[in-house]
Amino acid sequence: MAGPMLPVLRSCPPGDPGGQFALKAEPYGFRAGPTAAGRLPLLDPAELDRAAALAPGPRAAFVAGRLALRALAAELLDVPSPDLTTNFSCPRCGTGPGLSHGRPGYAFRGKPAPLALSLSRSSGWILLAALVEPPPGVTIGVDLEDPARLDFDGFDGVALTRAERAGLAGLSGPALLQERARLWARKEAWLKMTGRGLTTAPDTLDVLHRAELRDLAPGEAGLPPDLRAAVALSAAGL
Numbered sequence: 001m002a003g004p005m006l007p008v009l010r011s012c013p014p015g016d017p018g019g020q021f022a023l024k025a026e027p028y029g030f031r032a033g034p035t036a037a038g039r040l041p042l043l044d045p046a047e048l049d050r051a052a053a054l055a056p057g058p059r060a061a062f063v064a065g066r067l068a069l070r071a072l073a074a075e076l077l078d079v080p081s082p083d084l085t086t087n088f089s090c091p092r093c094g095t096g097p098g099l100s101h102g103r104p105g106y107a108f109r110g111k112p113a114p115l116a117l118s119l120s121r122s123s124g125w126i127l128l129a130a131l132v133e134p135p136p137g138v139t140i141g142v143d144l145e146d147p148a149r150l151d152f153d154g155f156d157g158v159a160l161t162r163a164e165r166a167g168l169a170g171l172s173g174p175a176l177l178q179e180r181a182r183l184w185a186r187k188e189a190w191l192k193m194t195g196r197g198l199t200t201a202p203d204t205l206d207v208l209h210r211a212e213l214r215d216l217a218p219g220e221a222g223l224p225p226d227l228r229a230a231v232a233l234s235a236a237g238l
Contacts, residue, residue, distance in 0.1 A: 007129045007140055007231055008076065009221035012068050014124030043067070044086045050100040061121055068126050069119050073106050076132050077113055087112055091195055103139065103195050118192050120144040122227060129231050141192030141232040143185040144223070147177035155180060159187070161206040181228040186213050193232040 043051065047066055051059050074081035089095035090102030097107070104117040116131040122144040129142035156165050164183055171179055186207035191197055193212065207213060213232045218225035 005131055005134065005138070005233060005235065007131050007142075007233065008072070009142070009216070009231065010068075010072055010128040010130075011222040012064070012126040012128075013222075042082065043070075044097060046086060046098050046100040061124070065119050065121050065126050069104060069117060069128055070106070072128050072130060073113060073115055073117065076115060076130055077108060079108055084108055084113065089195070103192070116140045118142040118189075118231075120188070120192075120229070122146045122149070125223065125227065127221065127223065127229055131233070135235065137234070139193050139195065139234045141189040141194070142229065143188035143192065144227055144229045145181040145185045145188075146227055147174070147181040150177055150180040150184065157203070159184060159202045161203055163206055163208060167208065178228060182215060182230070183207060185228050185230040186210075186215070186232075189213060189230040189232040193234050 042048075043063065043066055047063075051063050054062055070081050070084055074084055077084075084106040085097050085108075086099070087095060087097065087105040087107040088099040088102045089105060090099055093099055093102065095102075095105070104119055106113045106115065106117075114133045116134040116139050118129045118140045120127045120143045123146040125144060127142055127144040129140050131138065131140050134140075156168060159180075160168070160183060168176060168179055184202075187202050187205055190205065190207055190210065190213060191200060194200075210232075212234060213230055216223065216229040216231065221229070223229060
């Protein structure tokens with residue numbers, strides 16, 4: 001019997017060459033700063049169009065994440081990064097190189113690459129997850145959260161189910177924020193895995209006990225211990 005599927009988890013800190021690439025404007029879009037090997041990896045046209053529509057800060061974060069994801073995919077497939085083309089999928093918009101949103105995917109030489117991928121960003125950090133040659137229909141979702149971002153009134157009422165809110169009773173200060181972030185990371189990872197995104201009201205999605213979800217331990221995948229993260233697989237094995 002085959003063992004459980006183990007996702008590849010990779011993080012990039014702020015300013016890392018695999019993360020926050022410097023950008024400069026070019027006539028056809030935006031080009032990333034040189035890698036350590038001196039190459040200039042480019043995003044695909046749909047990604048460049050999306051990047052161009054963003055303000056400088058979000059643009060840098062978006063491009064950094066996409067370049068890091070492409071680099072991981074190329075590494076796992078053992079192919080040159082420029083030979084990959086985007087093949088993202090969306091339940092409403094379909095699948096193909098014209099999409100810059102949805103579930104991540106790539107094609108190599110015109111055929112879908114045998115990878116299940118997910119990406120999350122928070123506080124300058126990038127978290128990537130991948131499955132190599134996943135069984136048909138198996139998907140993955142990953143999410144990264146900074147507890148400090150959830151320090152505001154009203155979060156529990158719109159984001160958590162009744163059972164989840166009950167679990168926060170008695171918590172305050174950093175402990176409360178950590179648990180909020182843990183639950184929110186689980187919800188986002190689940191929704192990315194299913195492909196539904198926030199078309200599902202988060203206060204209707206209970207993530208306290210789901211076999212497909214796993215919290216990442218503090219510091220796992222090279223993340224700082226104050227961030228919370230979760231990974232979800234659409235098949236048993238976590």
